[in-house]
Amino acid sequence: MTHLxxxxxxxxxxxxxxxxxxxxxxFGSKGRAVVGLAGSLLTTALSLIAIAxxxxxxxxxHILGGWDPPLGxxxxxxxxxxxxxxxxxxxxxxxxxxxxxxxxxxxxxxxGLPQFWPLWLFLWAGMNGLFLSNDLFNLFVTLExxxxxxxxxxxxxxxxxxxxxxxxxxxxxxxxxxxxxxxVALIYGSTGTLDISLLxxxxxxxxxxxxxxxxxxxxxxxxxxxxxxxxxLPPAHxxxxxxxxxxxxxxxxxxxxxxxxxxxxxxxxVSLTYAAGQLxxxxxxxxxxxxxxxxxxxxxxxxxxxxxxVAQLGYLLMVFPLLILAPGVTTDSADWLSPAWTAGIYQVxxxxxxxxxxxxxxxxxxxxxxxxxxxxxxNLVGNMRITAMAIGLAGVSLIGLPPSGGFMAKWMLLKGIxxxxxxxxxxxxxxxxxxxxxxxxxxxxxxxxxAREMDTFRPVPKSLxxxxxxxxxxxxxxxxxxxxxIQFLESSAVFGSGIEPIxxxxxxxxx
Amino acid sequence: xxxxxxxxxxxAVLFVIGIGGVFITRHFIKKxxxxxxxxGGVFLSFVSFAERDALTFADPVPHALVITGIVVxxxxxxxxxxxxxxxxQQTGDISFSNxx
Numbered sequence: 001m002t003h004l005x006x007x008x009x010x011x012x013x014x015x016x017x018x019x020x021x022x023x024x025x026x027f028g029s030k031g032r033a034v035v036g037l038a039g040s041l042l043t044t045a046l047s048l049i050a051i052a053x054x055x056x057x058x059x060x061x062h063i064l065g066g067w068d069p070p071l072g073x074x075x076x077x078x079x080x081x082x083x084x085x086x087x088x089x090x091x092x093x094x095x096x097x098x099x100x101x102x103x104x105x106x107x108x109x110x111x112g113l114p115q116f117w118p119l120w121l122f123l124w125a126g127m128n129g130l131f132l133s134n135d136l137f138n139l140f141v142t143l144e145x146x147x148x149x150x151x152x153x154x155x156x157x158x159x160x161x162x163x164x165x166x167x168x169x170x171x172x173x174x175x176x177x178x179x180x181x182x183x184v185a186l187i188y189g190s191t192g193t194l195d196i197s198l199l200x201x202x203x204x205x206x207x208x209x210x211x212x213x214x215x216x217x218x219x220x221x222x223x224x225x226x227x228x229x230x231x232x233l234p235p236a237h238x239x240x241x242x243x244x245x246x247x248x249x250x251x252x253x254x255x256x257x258x259x260x261x262x263x264x265x266x267x268x269x270v271s272l273t274y275a276a277g278q279l280x281x282x283x284x285x286x287x288x289x290x291x292x293x294x295x296x297x298x299x300x301x302x303x304x305x306x307x308x309x310v311a312q313l314g315y316l317l318m319v320f321p322l323l324i325l326a327p328g329v330t331t332d333s334a335d336w337l338s339p340a341w342t343a344g345i346y347q348v349x350x351x352x353x354x355x356x357x358x359x360x361x362x363x364x365x366x367x368x369x370x371x372x373x374x375x376x377x378x379n380l381v382g383n384m385r386i387t388a389m390a391i392g393l394a395g396v397s398l399i400g401l402p403p404s405g406g407f408m409a410k411w412m413l414l415k416g417i418x419x420x421x422x423x424x425x426x427x428x429x430x431x432x433x434x435x436x437x438x439x440x441x442x443x444x445x446x447x448x449x450x451a452r453e454m455d456t457f458r459p460v461p462k463s464l465x466x467x468x469x470x471x472x473x474x475x476x477x478x479x480x481x482x483x484x485x486i487q488f489l490e491s492s493a494v495f496g497s498g499i500e501p502i503x504x505x506x507x508x509x510x511x
Numbered sequence: 512x513x514x515x516x517x518x519x520x521x522x523a524v525l526f527v528i529g530i531g532g533v534f535i536t537r538h539f540i541k542k543x544x545x546x547x548x549x550x551g552g553v554f555l556s557f558v559s560f561a562e563r564d565a566l567t568f569a570d571p572v573p574h575a576l577v578i579t580g581i582v583v584x585x586x587x588x589x590x591x592x593x594x595x596x597x598x599x600q601q602t603g604d605i606s607f608s609n610x611x
Contacts, residue, residue, distance in 0.1 A: 137576050137579075140580075140583075141583070144583045144587070147587075148586065148587060148590060151594075155594065160598065160601045163597055163598045164598055164604075166594055167539065167591060167595060167598060168607065170587070170590060170591050170594065171533060171542050171543070171546060171591065173587075174546040174549075174550075174584075174587045174588075174591070175530065175546055175549065177583075177587075178526075178529070178530075178549040178553055181553045182526055182549075182552070182556065185556045185557045185560060185573075186556070188557070188560060188573065189557075192570075
């Protein structure tokens with residue numbers, strides 16, 4: 001990989017947010033918010049410039065300290081990483097704008113929380129590092145940076161519910177990291193390298209590799225709240241403050257998915273079997289049904305949205321069975337790989353926009369009402385038109401109705417499912433959409449219903465409502481550059497690839 | 512059985528004890544200790560792999576990784592203990608009530 005053009009962007013993308021986060025610690029409450037917001041804008045600008053660089057020059061790398069891999073660490077931005085960095089920057093900057101006004105309102109009420117800004121920038125640096133790392137151990141470090149700043153953000157309010165949920169989240173995160181690290185130890189022990197591109201060439205199938213695959217997948221499933229390890233997500237995401245919930249649900253969980261996708265496709269191809277893909281697909285399918293059903297049964301808005309995240313993450317896991325081919329099928333003849341990859345990427349992006357908008361809207365409603373019991377949403381349309389519209393649009397994207405990004409994701413997923421002949425996943429996708437429609441329309445019915453009791457809506461800054469609406473609209477706008485986006489992604493080596501299991505007839509081949 | 516194999520097996524046993532403890536116990540401190548036992552197992556496995564193949568000297572890379580890992584694990588444990596202590600101060604609880 002060292003022959004690729006070098007650029008300083010990969011290092012800057014990690015370094016700048018860390019520098020800004022540390023810098024903000026020198027300021028008081030007001031100055032910290034200014035540095036935080038300015039830092040978010042700067043980081044977003046840098047991310048967009050870096051992406052422009054990748055569209056121009058293709059994959060760029062940075063060799064840290066001039067030490068070549070395998071001993072040194074290599075950061076790279078390939079198109080896949082660029083798309084994730086772009087998503088993080090776009091959704092992140094809107095959440096930053098929201099947080100700016102949110103904490104100003106809060107400051108007058110119960111006291112602002114200036115710790116938000118350095119923690120959010122550290123989280124941003126960790127996420128950028130995670131998308132850029134090409135080294136198994138470096139990924140562990142970024143996972144920890146992300147995990148610890150995410151938990152610190154989740155317990156920011158200091159309320160007992162948030163602390164308890166946060167401790168559970170932290171314990172799950174540590175367990176996940178340790179399981180991941182155990183897998184890394186096994187791989188290092190058997191190959192002597194940690195570089196992902198190198199491992200893709202030298203890793204040999206066998207009991208050690210299979211066990212490493214198992215514990216790494218276990219660790220990352222815990223981190224991304226994949227079924228049955230989703231238990232920590234709803235309490236932690238619903239008890240956090242609104243901008244934090246949006247960050248955790250829309251962005252943080254995608255980090256673990258990204259690593260899982262990369263490692264399965266680029267490293268563990270030799271050990272994966274058709275059955276492994278089906279198994280993780282079943283976990284995703286159960287998450288879709290169970291999460292949507294649980295969301296449908298909740299009576300408070302934030303819990304609905306948090307359970308809906310469990311379901312939406314399930315769709316991501318359902319991409320894996322399509323990427324691992326049945327014995328005898330070759331990558332060339334598998335025309336469903338491209339739709340499946342498109343579905344995965346679009347599910348990641350559209351869920352990020354829609355879920356951020358949903359959680360930010362929930363924060364606005366809590367600010368206005370003082371609580372988020374859904375029976376008080378009556379006449380929301382009369383009181384807060386913009387927020388009602390944001391919830392409606394975000395909901396439509398989560399259901400997957402055209403012309404939203406969610407529709408694109410689910411349509412492509414169904415296309416992939418039918419082309420591959422794995423029809424058994426189709427009812428799950430449709431049932432999930434139906435259940436999602438159930439809880440979204442339940443909310444909208446209440447929003448349009450005439451007020452029964454006098455719930456007083458306190459005034460909320462319009463700017464908050466507008467930011468939430470813009471994110472909801474964003475989940476629709478992302479379908480327009482679809483052609484360009486897919487073309488861009490196709491220049492990435494991993495996009496559109498599939499795995500041909502080599503364990504035919506129960507013996508390890510070497511083709 | 513060679514020396515490093517004994518260490519490798521011990522590390523696997525520690526890892527399993529730890530991960531079992533995290534899921535089975537409810538007490539905050541016991542859960543935190545369980546994650547540290549998991550960590551101990553992982554670090555031991557790294558060090559045991561340092562004596563790979565027919566190297567005449569111990570591979571230094573796993574040691575560097577383990578030191579980083581230990582730093583991270585200590586920070587996580589301190590954070591978890593601080594959270595547990597705050598929950599205890601606010602509610603008097605020392606374990607998850609409706610834990611699964």
